[in-house]
Amino acid sequence: MRAYWQLTLAQLRIFARNKQVLFFTLLFPIILMLALGTFAGNGNNLSLSVGLIDSDQSDASKNLAERFYKNDGLETITFKNVKSGKEALKNGDIQLFMEIPKGYEAKLEEQNEPSTLSVYYNEKNLTTSELGLTVVNGIIDQYSKDLADYKPVVTVEKVGIKALTIRYVDFLVPGIVAMMIMSNNMNGVAGQISAWRERGILRRMQGTRLKASTFIAAQITARLLLNGTQALLVVLIAHFVFSIHVAGSWLALIFFIILGTLAFMALGFIIAGIAKNPESAGPIAGFITFPMLFLGGVFFPINNMPDIIQPIVKILPIAHLSSALRETMNLGTPFLQLWTETLILGCWLIGGFIVASYVFKWE
CATH class of the missing domain: 3.40.1710.10 (abc type-2 transporter like domain)
Incomplete structure (x- = not known):
């Protein structure tokens, strides 16, 4: 347990020292959110x-x-x-x-x-x-x-019903949070682990009494703390700038941030295992994450996509993470009603770590 906490703190110190990476991994999603939210935030209104x-x-x-x-x-x-x-x-x-x-x-x-x-x-x-x-x-x-003083025989009674109004920025912010979780964990884990392997750090760790499970648990904890803090910071900025409100439970929101982080970390470990060096880890991660940005409902609704790709879209982890975050933030959907999203993300999490355990290499 002592080694676990020491590794966790060491990883957090690494994050803190690399202020440039830390700054831009947070800055890019915020700039993207502010830009799209400002220009198209009220895109649901049509002006004639x-x-x-x-x-x-x-x-x-x-x-x-x-x-x-x-x-x-x-x-x-x-x-x-x-x-x-x-x-x-x-x-x-x-x-x-x-x-x-x-x-x-x-x-x-x-x-x-x-x-x-x-x-x-x-x-x-x-x-x-x-x-x-x-x-x-x-x-x-x-x-x-x-x-003509016309008197109609049949008239229409107008009855208004108050409905939920969702602006584009309300749709966008959960997608930005999901995008940040995906990018930070897939690209970040793959790049860092590959770099450590090439520099021989993982080989030296393997020569000690350190267990692989302890090393991975410390990585998970440190990234959960970092990415969870960043995601919540984006939500708070969106609240003050665009008046975004979390309609559902904050506990459910935090749960899906944690679940999404773990699922994409598992994919990051797989990429780190199959990448031969840090130079190849980045392109592999980009090759996977880039299509998911457009197919996973980050910027556009999934239902508007062609029917031919709907089966593929509906199994992507980013699609279900975006959906769960939107349902929680925009609609206030109870956690128990989001069992489909929870189940699919959980399958990606478990399946990802099982595959990672076979392809992960210390050297």
């Missing part, structure tokens, strides 16, 4: 902007224009002429451009034929344009019904 020009300047045209200005779903921008409005539409500054033509009120009073309003849209952005046209048609339709 409509350009409007009133060429008639009559009471009827002003009444119609007022309906657009008062609509909360649209940002209505006034233009002085048609040319500037069309130019803004081409540049993507607005999604739609509408002109109330000169003589609109006079034609409305004649009532011989319906008045026509020209609405220009961007053909290269049909999704947003179609949504904007739907909103505009709804406003015009209601305006026409009010003018």
